[in-house]
Amino acid sequence: MTNNIKIIILISLLCAHELSYSQNVAQKLGYPKEAKLLIIHADDLGLSHSENRASIKSLESTPVNSGSIMVPCPWFPEVAQYFKNNSNFDIGVHLTLNSEWTSYKWGPVTSKDSVNTIVNKNGFFYDNIPAVVQNGNPEHIRLELKNQVKKALQNKIDVTHLDAHMGTAVSSKEFLKKYLEVGNQFQLPVLLVENDMLKETEIMNLMLEGNQITVDKLYTASPIDFENGMDNFYTKTINKLEPGLNTFLIHLAYDDEEMRAVTIGKRNWGSTWRQADNDFFSSEVCQKLLKENNIILVTWREIRDKIVRSKN
């Protein structure tokens, strides 16, 4: 190869690289630069039968177009079987480091002795985030997160992305590194929103290494939004949605006997909360609002295949 040819190839590569970096996420996915993109994402699949039933029904018949599974939870086999046979859906792993309810519990998929810093005296995950931050050895976190993804893949789920149940896996810089390492290991996008930790060199390098992107805006109902009515919250949010990659994190289940018992004693993120999410996203109002606001629904699979696993 002559030097001239080498230079031409180098310039071409640099241009392709530049083009790739000058495009925003919408363009990389093949949409106009100013498109309002939205992922409507159901968290907590696998948690209970009620959660599975409501989430699957919504994925099948409403604008809800993505979701993620809590692999350590008792009802994982039910959703694993479903998504093995219905691989068209956009399904990730809801990386789980907490068991937050009181009457119904789970622990790690990894052998407890190997991750003993993230397990309480009853063999379950801790019920709160600070306990994990305080006690959790980052290497144990990495091992458990990796094993959750491995178990989902071994169960023939076409995993499209990773996110963090209760945000625990992104609640410290050390954990965030492990979260990114596991995402990169499996070439999977991980849910990230802009924050100061992402500006640190080590984190930036991990993001670059995995072609990771950030979501522009992440919306999830707070206890105040719940008290003021979920319909109000989602209606306002859809109406004010801006161009860029937006995400709703929602929780779908029925206010039934099982779910009331799972969430007993807790109103926030409880069974009536999940029923309210379910009611809004199953409504015609929701469909109408999305259409009126020219919102384009996108999936993590598109992000995985066109960005994270792209060759550019």
Added chain:
Amino acid sequence: MTNNIKIIILISLLCAHELSYSQNVAQKLGYPKEAKLLIIHADDLGLSHSENRASIKSLESTPVNSGSIMVPCPWFPEVAQYFKNNSNFDIGVHLTLNSEWTSYKWGPVTSKDSVNTIVNKNGFFYDNIPAVVQNGNPEHIRLELKNQVKKALQNKIDVTHLDAHMGTAVSSKEFLKKYLEVGNQFQLPVLLVENDMLKETEIMNLMLEGNQITVDKLYTASPIDFENGMDNFYTKTINKLEPGLNTFLIHLAYDDEEMRAVTIGKRNWGSTWRQADNDFFSSEVCQKLLKENNIILVTWREIRDKIVRSKN
């Protein structure tokens, strides 16, 4: 002490021993020799919220007077909390070595690496008995059974007895030895019915060592009994009950959304089966039959305290 006094003491001890051995279980418990004793025992507490709800309601308000908990199951914390606060009930540990349903699973309470011969590739217990018999290292069985009892005690349950879920822990001579060893270690009666294995010297010695007894007759509905109607089965069984220590093993839950999903694809021991058990034991007919047949309800706590833990 003179030799005469020594001889008198020795004779007295021998007489007491002889008296103790010549009494049948009814007499040891303080009932007439020919009494028809019955334990109506609900298995599988902890399995699901539906199972917990139905079993607790029956213990509170029907002739069902005993039950046992599956400690490795996801809903263990719910029943543990209840029986910690309601220690008057007769509650044992339903020693569990299988996870037999398809959509909903659990594994050992022991760290998986320490009992890897009783865990499948997904980290759950095997779904059938032969797989445990074929793969299970008896020392792993002993460790897991011991840890289940320990966990129940640590959760402040006044454990009255042990029995074996699906009979797996008594399905081979080697397992039976471990089952007895764990019962003896905690001075707890273990459910046993007469069979050839109990005649072997090692087993007999373990039984003697722990003051263990056998149940005279154990009744539990078979698939044929279910098809012919649970009412018929229990009515006939109560009417023909003979003197001695009898036990009914029953399974109480509701035929609800959760339980239909837990038992999906299986009619035997499924949700309608458990609802049928529930219906019969909640009926006035059941109460009337027990009264008409002069049946005395007894508990494992009586057996524990008056026999297994007696000084004779």
